[in-house]
Amino acid sequence: MKFRHPKHDVFIPDQTEPFTALRRVTHLGIVSHQDDLEIAAYHGITECFKTDDKWFGGVVVTDGSGSPRKGPYEKYTDDEMQQVRLIEQRKAAYVGEYSFMAQLGYPSEEVKVQRNGPVVQDIQFILEHTQPQIVYLHNPCDRHDTHVATFLRCLEAIRALPVEMRPKKVYGCEVWRDLDWLVDNEKTPMPISARPELARALNEVFATQIAGGKRYDLAVLGRRTANATFSNAHSTDQESAMQWAMDLTPLVQDDALDPLAYTIGFIDRLK
16 A cells, blocks of 8 residues: 655554455545544544444545644654654544554645645545545635645545545535534534543544643534534534534535535525
């Protein structure tokens, strides 16, 4: 299994043969940075956890450089920080019992500018060999430029596949912008109440972020609780944790559909 960037890393927690680990995937998350999977694609992780017929596969596209740091990581070089974050992502894959964890190792700038280049080719390779039923991506309204770029590279990769090999469902998920603003009938609800201990454990793996000054472990769980509570003003809470997602499936079913026009449509309908 060869990927194009020299910093790439592939980890298979149960040491299954690599192509078997790819083929058994039913739910696939593709995101920009280490710890984005555990925020954006947590629904897929928990759907597959401790089941025999569902497997979650994870892909992190960038090398994780440039993250804020203080405390014990304050004096780490960028290369040292990248290595620690790579190991943290491996630990999360082990805790979450992922089928495989691929870290492609590209700098963010390459992801932003390379249309149909090596980034897209690596993602396409993974999609061809997994053929998942469900794919979790960043949503195109995310505030982080690299997240939006990763979404675009993923869309290019999916559209490069024959229609019969494309995933049945593709969702754009919350990270650097929540999706509570979507018109109610356009929100895709993802109930995630079942395993609060798993959610905490996965977020706490990323010590570089927590000790480095970003309390994602608290913020993510707080957002999920808020989503559940504020989901309906006229009934008691049915869930204790909820993710919202944007349905991106039409973009992979119709290659003529412009992603910008599709995204602005959600904003226009809110207006």
